[in-house]
Amino acid sequence: MIPLAQWLAERERIAMPPLTGIPAAVGMQDREHAEALEQLKASLLAEYEQRIDNLTRAHACDMEAARKAWCREEAARMTDQLQSAIASLEQSLSDHVAACLSPVLAEAMTARAMRAFADRLRSITGDDTVMGLRIEGPAILLDRIRQALGDRTDAVKFQESDGIDVNAWVNGTLVQSCLKPWADALAEELA
Numbered sequence: 363m364i365p366l367a368q369w370l371a372e373r374e375r376i377a378m379p380p381l382t383g384i385p386a387a388v389g390m391q392d393r394e395h396a397e398a399l400e401q402l403k404a405s406l407l408a409e410y411e412q413r414i415d416n417l418t419r420a421h422a423c424d425m426e427a428a429r430k431a432w433c434r435e436e437a438a439r440m441t442d443q444l445q446s447a448i449a450s451l452e453q454s455l456s457d458h459v460a461a462c463l464s465p466v467l468a469e470a471m472t473a474r475a476m477r478a479f480a481d482r483l484r485s486i487t488g489d490d491t492v493m494g495l496r497i498e499g500p501a502i503l504l505d506r507i508r509q510a511l512g513d514r515t516d517a518v519k520f521q522e523s524d525g526i527d528v529n530a531w532v533n534g535t536l537v538q539s540c541l542k543p544w545a546d547a548l549a550e551e552l553a
Contacts, residue, residue, distance in 0.1 A: 372417060472503070472506070473506065475539055475540075476503060476506040476507055476510060476528070476539070477510055479507065479510075479528055479530075479537070479539045480507055480510030480511055482537055483495075483497075483507075483511070483530055483532065483537060484511075486532050486535065486537065487532060495517065495518045495519070495530065495531070495532050496518070496519045496521065496530065496531045497518060497519070497520050497521070497528065497529070497530040498520075498521045498522075498523045498528070498529045498530070499522070499523055499525065499527060499528030499529065499539065500522065500523065500524075500525070500526065500528075501522050503528050503539070504520045504522065504528070507520075507528065508520070525542075526542050527539045527540060527542055
C-alpha cells in the first residue's frame with residue numbers, strides 16, 4: 363500500500379519534464395520537424411498521464427485493501443465485544459431470575475413435599491386417627507402438615523426441631539420428608 367505522502371512524492375518525481383532540449387517550432391522551417399515535435403509532446407504527455415493514472419489506480423486498490431482489512435479487524439473486535447456483552451447479560455439475567463424465582467420455587471417445593479408427606483401418613487394410618495403419632499420438624503412445616511391433615515390431628519403430637527426435614531413416627535415406623543436433598547438440589551441449580 364502506498365501512503366498518500368509517498369504517492370504525492372512519486373507524482374512530483376515523474377512530473378512532465380520540460381521540453382527545453384527541443385528547439386522551438388517557430389524557428390524551424392520544416393513542417394515535418396514541427397509535426398514530430400507535436401507528436402513527441404503528445405507522446406510524453408500521454409505517458410505522463412498514463413503513469414499518473416496507474417499510480418492513482420494502484421493507490422485506490424491499496425486504499426480498498428486497507429479498508430477491507432480494517433473492516434475485518436473491526437468486525438472481529440466488535441464480535442468479541444458483543445459476545446462478551448451477551449454472555450455478561452445472560453449471566454446477569456440468570457442471576458436475577460434465579461434470585462426472583464428462588465423463594466417461589468422453594469415455597470412450591472416445600473408445599474409439594476408437605477402434601478406428599480401428609481399423603482404418605484394418610485396411607486399408613488388409613489382413615490382412622492392413629493394414637494401415638496408423633497411428628498417432628500420446623501414450626502412452619504408442622505403448620506403445613508396440620509393443615510394438610512385437617513381434623514385428623516387430635517391425637518397427633520407435634521414437636522418443633524431445628525432441622526429442615528420433618529420426621530413422623532407411626533406405630534414404630536419412621537416416615538421422613540427428605541427435604542434436605544431437595545433443598546440442596548435447588549441450591550445447586552440456582553448457584
